[in-house]
Amino acid sequence: MSEVLLSVEGLGVQIGGLTAIADMSFTVPPAEVVSLIGPNGAGKTTAFNVITGYMRPTRGRILFEGRPIAGLAPERIAARGLVRSFQRTSVFAGCTVFENALMALHLRGRAGLLDALLPFLRARREEAALRAEAAELLDLVGLADRADLPAEALAYGEQRRLGIAMAAAAHPRLLLLDEPAAGLNPSETAECMALIRCLKERGMTVLLVEHDMAMVMRLSDRIVVLNQGRIIASGPPAAIRQDPEVIRAYLGAAHAAA
Amino acid sequence: MDQALQHLVNGTVLGGTYALLGIGLTLVFGVMRVVNFTHGELYAFGAYMTYAAVSLLGLDFYLSLALATLLGMALGAAIEFLLLRPMRRADIDSTMLVMIGAALVLQNGEMWAWGGVAKLIPNPFPGTPLVVGPVSVLPLRLFVLVVSIALLLGFWLLLDRTRIGMAMRATFQDPETAALMGVRINWVNSATFAIGSGLAAAAGALLGPVFMVSPTMGDLVGLKAFAIVILGGLGSLPGATIGGFALGFVEEFAGGFVSTEYRDAFGFLLIILILALKPQGLVPAKERIG
Amino acid sequence: MSTLLGWGFVAALAALPLLFPDPYLLAVLTSAGIFIIGAISLNLLLGYTGQLSLGHVAFFGLGAYASALATLGFDIAIGFGWRLVVAPQPVWLGFLAAIVVAGGFGWLLGRLAFRVRGAYFVIITVCFAQVLRMVALNWVELTQGPMALISIPPFSLWWPGEGWIALYRKDQNYWLVLAVAVLAFLLVRQVVRSRIGRALVALRANEPLARSVGIRVTHYLVVAAVISAGIAGAAGSLFAHYVRIVDPDVFLFIYTVTMVIMVVTGGKGTLWGPVVGGLVFGLMPDLLRGTAPPEAQWIIYGTAMILFVMFLPRGIVPALVRRPS
Numbered sequence: 001m002s003e004v005l006l007s008v009e010g011l012g013v014q015i016g017g018l019t020a021i022a023d024m025s026f027t028v029p030p031a032e033v034v035s036l037i038g039p040n041g042a043g044k045t046t047a048f049n050v051i052t053g054y055m056r057p058t059r060g061r062i063l064f065e066g067r068p069i070a071g072l073a074p075e076r077i078a079a080r081g082l083v084r085s086f087q088r089t090s091v092f093a094g095c096t097v098f099e100n101a102l103m104a105l106h107l108r109g110r111a112g113l114l115d116a117l118l119p120f121l122r123a124r125r126e127e128a129a130l131r132a133e134a135a136e137l138l139d140l141v142g143l144a145d146r147a148d149l150p151a152e153a154l155a156y157g158e159q160r161r162l163g164i165a166m167a168a169a170a171h172p173r174l175l176l177l178d179e180p181a182a183g184l185n186p187s188e189t190a191e192c193m194a195l196i197r198c199l200k201e202r203g204m205t206v207l208l209v210e211h212d213m214a215m216v217m218r219l220s221d222r223i224v225v226l227n228q229g230r231i232i233a234s235g236p237p238a239a240i241r242q243d244p245e246v247i248r249a250y251l252g253a254a255h256a257a258a
Numbered sequence: 259m260d261q262a263l264q265h266l267v268n269g270t271v272l273g274g275t276y277a278l279l280g281i282g283l284t285l286v287f288g289v290m291r292v293v294n295f296t297h298g299e300l301y302a303f304g305a306y307m308t309y310a311a312v313s314l315l316g317l318d319f320y321l322s323l324a325l326a327t328l329l330g331m332a333l334g335a336a337i338e339f340l341l342l343r344p345m346r347r348a349d350i351d352s353t354m355l356v357m358i359g360a361a362l363v364l365q366n367g368e369m370w371a372w373g374g375v376a377k378l379i380p381n382p383f384p385g386t387p388l389v390v391g392p393v394s395v396l397p398l399r400l401f402v403l404v405v406s407i408a409l410l411l412g413f414w415l416l417l418d419r420t421r422i423g424m425a426m427r428a429t430f431q432d433p434e435t436a437a438l439m440g441v442r443i444n445w446v447n448s449a450t451f452a453i454g455s456g457l458a459a460a461a462g463a464l465l466g467p468v469f470m471v472s473p474t475m476g477d478l479v480g481l482k483a484f485a486i487v488i489l490g491g492l493g494s495l496p497g498a499t500i501g502g503f504a505l506g507f508v509e510e511f512a513g514g515f516v517s518t519e520y521r522d523a524f525g526f527l528l529i530i531l532i533l534a535l536k537p538q539g540l541v542p543a544k545e546r547i548g
Numbered sequence: 549m550s551t552l553l554g555w556g557f558v559a560a561l562a563a564l565p566l567l568f569p570d571p572y573l574l575a576v577l578t579s580a581g582i583f584i585i586g587a588i589s590l591n592l593l594l595g596y597t598g599q600l601s602l603g604h605v606a607f608f609g610l611g612a613y614a615s616a617l618a619t620l621g622f623d624i625a626i627g628f629g630w631r632l633v634v635a636p637q638p639v640w641l642g643f644l645a646a647i648v649v650a651g652g653f654g655w656l657l658g659r660l661a662f663r664v665r666g667a668y669f670v671i672i673t674v675c676f677a678q679v680l681r682m683v684a685l686n687w688v689e690l691t692q693g694p695m696a697l698i699s700i701p702p703f704s705l706w707w708p709g710e711g712w713i714a715l716y717r718k719d720q721n722y723w724l725v726l727a728v729a730v731l732a733f734l735l736v737r738q739v740v741r742s743r744i745g746r747a748l749v750a751l752r753a754n755e756p757l758a759r760s761v762g763i764r765v766t767h768y769l770v771v772a773a774v775i776s777a778g779i780a781g782a783a784g785s786l787f788a789h790y791v792r793i794v795d796p797d798v799f800l801f802i803y804t805v806t807m808v809i810m811v812v813t814g815g816k817g818t819l820w821g822p823v824v825g826g827l828v829f830g831l832m833p834d835l836l837r838g839t840a841p842p843e844a845q846w847i848i849y850g851t852a853m854i855l856f857v858m859f860l861p862r863g864i865v866p867a868l869v870r871r872p873s
Contacts, residue, residue: 084760111743170761356854
């Protein structure tokens with residue numbers, strides 16, 4: 001295993017002539033929580049979309065476990081062990097919570113067309129195992145008693161938790177969470193933090209985009225700060241808190257000058 | 259060479275009416291996000307109304323053309339009011355299904371009203387072709403081309419110079435912003451669908467006297483209108499105009515030089531190839547993810 | 549609907565020719581049954597993947613032509629002075645050919661059309677069927693064009709003690725169609741309830757999310773298209789050997805619309821939806837016969853489509869069954 005799980009090298013992204021990301025390089029070591037922060041429009045969501053295959057980079061390299069993944073389709077990247085969560089649209093609407101969990105376990109199954117048509121021992125065993133795993137997953141995020149509800153009937157905070165659980169379902173080695181605490185109240189945010197810690201203990205590396213600074217400071221091993229498509233600082237939380245350029249970016253140039 | 263020149267002239271005549279059809283469909287798709295399966299039926303409706311006015315009521319030929327176009331607009335406005343307005347919040351697939359249902363009703367309504375026998379519309383033009391050098395063209399076809407181009411110009415003026423035209427252009431480009439800017443969407447939609455339908459009915463009224471009028475005449479034409487719209491890059495009005503002429507030429511030349519039998523198939527093959535092989539150039543940018 | 553109720557329904561249908569051996573009734577049900585098989589296959593695409601495929605009749609027509617041509621044999625020029633000659637084959641081989649040819653074109657269309665979504669996908673599928681109709685009309689050497697393929701042999705089956713028997717009788721064809729319909733239903737049910745079906749529903753519900761958990765979009769959509777096309781091809785083969793004449797009109801858009809109406813009114817994305825919708829709209833033409841002109845039937849179909857989409861968009865079956873399946 002290399003020292004670096006994910007490495008982003010000289011990434012640049014242009015959308016319709018506008019520069020979303022100018023030049024970005026950072027690495028995510030295994031078994032850490034790394035946060036990507038920055039003001040709105042800094043390029044965080046774009047970075048997520050590019051790393052997970054939803055957008056193509058204009059230039060630069062993205063290596064996951066030493067192999068290039070830039071330009072691969074999202075499903076191929078997921079199969080390699082890098083899965084993301086979404087800010088919005090985080091569940092399969094019209095399906096029950098349990099079905100959502102089962103769908104998220106797609107990569108844990110192998111069954112193909114032949115197994116579907118002739119569901120003998122192997123296919124049945126796999127299906128039973130997947131169902132057990134789905135139940136366990138819902139247990140983990142405290143949604144076991146909601147299993148039969150339609151996913152869209154869940155409370156907002158519960159939907160967010162289900163979204164994270166689904167991203168983590170197939171035991172990815174790197175989990176990308178896109179603003180998991182957005183719109184949550186303080187107690188839900190605390191639950192969310194506990195969940196992320198729990199996933200880290202299970203051996204998942206986490207790359208986090210989040211606006212809630214308190215949460216970022218307490219969870220992260222390392223923080224990468226973006227502003228206008230460029231990295232302006234990176235390091236452990238204590239160092240970031242002191243960094244003058246970060247303060248300027250967040251509080252505004254005028255404020256810093258005064 | 260002479261043959262090519264003749265094809266060029268025929269393609270232009272055909273292309274003018276195709277452009278009318280294509281523009282109507284593109285306008286409706288661009289402004290309302292509706293794939294209008296009734297377009298071909300409105301074309302047939304225009305032809306039948308011309309027939310009714312000329313042959314049954316004994317009206318003047320030119321007056322009949324205008325009347326058919328106006329009736330087409332009225333029918334379009336009715337369809338918009340009854341079917342599309344309640345479906346405005348529905349997804350594009352549901353709207354398509356409703357429009358397919360409406361097309362079925364219209365086509366069979368026409369069949370019921372007029373019977374299956376094709377009708378001939380009498381016209382005041384002489385049946386001897388005008389011959390200019392190596393090229394010959396029937397006066398009626400020349401008239402069709404002139405009126406098509408006049409309608410195209412009129413449409414562009416309407417879009418460019420009038421308030422409703424401006425509102426339509428704004429909605430075409432960005433419906434949400436247009437609504438925020440105070441564009442009355444219901445009014446724009448009614449006008450759009452009525453104008454789109456009027457153009458289709460006008461094309462039918464013009465081509466009705468050239469060919470025959472039959473209840474299924476809208477089938478192929480409806481599909482061809484899709485071809486035109488896609489040739490021009492779905493959602494572009496100048497594109498649809500060019501696409502109309504392009505399909506006219508493709509059919510004329512491919513029909514003349516490659517295979518007469520497959521004349522009508524070329525347009526559809528072209529659509530499949532364009533959409534399947536180069537969709538990224540035609541499909542609008544996807545929504546932001548996340 | 550419970551499994552028991554389902555098998556009871558099948559048993560009742562199977563017993564029907566013994567209780568009411570009315571040839572007209574059986575003929576009506578057989579035609580309806582062939583369309584129901586088509587609707588069952590369309591439902592896999594329309595209902596479960598959520599892709600509005602409006603070229604479905606292409607696969608039905610391909611199946612009909614493939615089966616008819618295989619059993620009649622043909623002799624065509626394939627360029628460079630070469631000829632492709634196929635001697636008449638047994639009907640079961642024609643049936644297989646229908647499934648393979650339709651499935652193959654399902655793969656091809658899937659590969660091409662699933663690069664795009666929404667209106668673009670719909671237009672490609674419509675045009676695909678239209679191109680095939682034009683080929684059927686104009687490739688006279690192979691298809692006889694508008695003159696139609698005639699004298700297609702009836703279906704034949706191997707029966708213990710009897711050997712090969714040709715199915716001329718109405719009740720025999722009825723049972724054959726019923727058997728294929730049950731097989732098609734079970735096939736779709738198995739697919740839908742498997743990991744594949746789950747992936748399809750996930751793609752329908754939320755494509756970006758489905759991809760993020762590793763579901764290969766194109767792969768699963770193409771798998772669904774191939775299965776769906778194969779079943780439609782089988783229905784086309786049944787049609788060819790039952791009606792025993794095939795002309796280019798099997799590719800008409802109106803037949804796709806008929807299947808779409810069956811699926812939409814019955815309930816897309818439900819196993820029983822196409823069966824219920826198929827029975828209603830498969831039997832309606834014959835209920836109307838004699839009392840209304842043929843145009844009235846299509847006007848009713850069109851109106852039904854409009855009313856269902858506007859007022860009961862999920863269809864009859866979900867409205868009857870409390871919990872959606």
